[in-house]
Amino acid sequence: MKDNNELSGGSLLLAWQLKGKTVLIVGGGDVASGRIESILTADASIILISPNDGLHPRTKHFLEQYPTRITYKDRIFSGEQDLANIDMVLTAVDDVEASRAICQLCRQAKIPVNVADIPPSCDFYFGSQVRDGPLQIMISTNGQSPKLANIIRRRIEKCLPEHAGEAITKVGSLRNKLKERAPGVGGEVGKRRMRWMIDVCTAWEMEDLAALDDDMIARLIDDGWEKGRVPSGAEVGVPPKGPVAATGPGNLVPIATFVFGALCSAAFFTLRRR
Amino acid sequence: MKDNNELSGGSLLLAWQLKGKTVLIVGGGDVASGRIESILTADASIILISPNDGLHPRTKHFLEQYPTRITYKDRIFSGEQDLANIDMVLTAVDDVEASRAICQLCRQAKIPVNVADIPPSCDFYFGSQVRDGPLQIMISTNGQSPKLANIIRRRIEKCLPEHAGEAITKVGSLRNKLKERAPGVGGEVGKRRMRWMIDVCTAWEMEDLAALDDDMIARLIDDGWEKGRVPSGAEVGVPPKGPVAATGPGNLVPIATFVFGALCSAAFFTLRRR
Known part of the structure; x- marks a missing residue:
């Protein structure tokens, strides 16, 4: 039984979806340049408002590299009209009063906002x-x-784990192909699909999952899903891993220790015989 | 120079702040019980709407344990009026059409929403x-x-690292005490504070940070911050770690290997002498 006090004091960690959304970033300095990178990663469009003389080299770099994804306005924030059709606001400027005023407008408009360095003005932290x-x-x-x-x-x-990202990509691909083979949302087939995917992910090494290609995925579904089993990597054509070198660095220390022990003993016997 | 395509395809990972907020959870099954735990952790109040016969044992447990933090309504979702004064909505019910309708109402009211198992109806994922x-x-x-x-x-x-959570708590406490000693938002003192905190966190082991108590924190500020240096753990009273046991499990293997080598060699000499 958990203590009542245990469930408190944290944040709600989330993966916010921004595809097709527009994010307003106010400020162009070092912190803002990091925000730009995060927002580009999340597939949103950006409106950047900052006087040109406040732009960090990294911010300028992003403006040059992503001219279609970032709309740049060389000025300061001008008020409520800057929030039209905006889905999220991030500010990173030195002016504490201006920051708080922007936060206030966002709260009125129910737009999620983060004000760098002023926690009470943040709906979320990074x-x-x-x-x-x-x-x-x-x-x-x-x-x-x-x-x-x-x-x-x-x-x-x-x-x-090495290849973790690649393994996840391939498992995502396997899941999509499996949904084509055995379609349907929820219900019995959905549960069976989920169980089989879990079995594959549990039985296979990350490295073998990462090595899957389209042909192997097809074989995995034919020989595995269709027969209600989980084939090994070798069965569907995953190339075997190289043999572990007999004298890899991991083995050198015990070998040297054994030899050292033998030499000490030999020296003892040799000296005693004289 | 990063590839243009690299900055895409992700989400924006966030730590959402819910202290003092109210979250509506629709549904009371297994998935909903996990949501309840996450929301309690983030210090929000919960309104839970679900017919009693759909409550998972874990959901019932939370209702019993947190009667003041969860307001329970034994019925199904009844429409827009259920969204009044709600800051976030999470649904986890089997009815796909009902879920989509709730999502639609949330989007109109600009309330962030997550609908379990229907990604397009989610503003965020867990x-x-x-x-x-x-x-x-x-x-x-x-x-x-x-x-x-x-x-x-x-x-x-x-x-x-062991003690990571404890170390973070103590560093948070050190930072608060330091802010009392050297107050001010931003500016030169803010930068100096940040640099010194970074120096302490870099120089000290996680385990030593975790061992800090109020007296040691006071000494760390007196002997460190005030003199522009970073004292060692021993200087401020962190108890020394126990000596590494000479025959700890990590040492047994090489010792055994050495002895085995010596015995093999001894056996060889002994047998040869006969």
Whole structure:
């Protein structure tokens, strides 16, 4: 039984969908350039409002690289009319009063808003992020320590399975092909599809999933789904992994230790015999 | 220079703030019970609408445990009036048409909405989550493979530094105390504070940060911040870690290998002498 106090003190972590949406970014400095990158990643259009002399080199780079996705306005925020048809607002300017005023307008218009460095004016916070293709990971310390969030992010990057992003892409592709083969939303077939996908993901290594191509996916569905089983990677044509080298770095230490032990003992016997 | 195509295809990962907000959850089954847990964690009030015979045991448990935080209505969703003063809507019911209708009403009222299992009716998705106190991590595969998201979540749980949540709590506390000692938003003092906090987090091990108490935090500020330096853990009173055991499990294998080598060599010499 959980303690009543345990379920509190956090945020609701979400993957917000911005495809086809328009995001207003006010400010063009260092922080704003990071926001631009996040918003482009999420497939939204951007309206950027910032005087030209406040643009960070990275912001300028994005303006040059994505001229059709970013509409740039070389001026300061001018009021409510700047919020027409906007789905989200991110501000990153040094003027605290101006920031709070923008937040106020957004709240009236029910537009989600983030004001950099002023937590009470934020409907949501950002966190440290990892990305590998369709895989996205966010680390939030709920505003307590961005630096520790970064340290933890690097730790996570190191321990992520190799090919994780690729494996996810291929599993997504397998799932789509399976839906074509056995269509239907929900119900019995939906549950059976879900169970079989879980079985495949559990039985296979990330690396083997990542190696799937269209032919192998077809064979996996023919020999697996159709027969109610999970074939091995080899059965559908996943190339075998190279044999583990007998003298890989992992084996050198015990071998050296064994030899050292043998030499010590030999030296002992040799010296004793003299 | 990044490829133009690289910045696309993702979501915007966010830590949504719900303190003092009200979330409407429609449905009371298994999925809804998970939503209830996430929303309680984020400090929001909940209005739960679901006929009593559709309540999952976990949902019932939450209703009993959190009677003041969840307002329960034993009926189905009745229309626009149920959305009054609601800040977010999550639905998890089997009726696809009813779900889509609720989504439509939310979009008109500009209320963020998630409809379980119907991605086009979602303003945001959920992901696999890890929590350790103030530390929250979300793993999203952008809907491609929830199972792989779970496998990656377990991998991340294993590789997280021990005491990470505790370390973040203590660093948050250090930062608050530092702000009392050297107040001011932004400007030169703000930058100096940020730099010093980064230096402390970089120099100290997670375990030592987690061991900080109020007295040590006061000493860290007196002997560190005030003198423009970063004291060691020992200097402010963090107890030393126990010495690494000479025959810890990590050492047993090389010791055994050495002994085995010595014995083999001894046997060889002994046998040869006969």
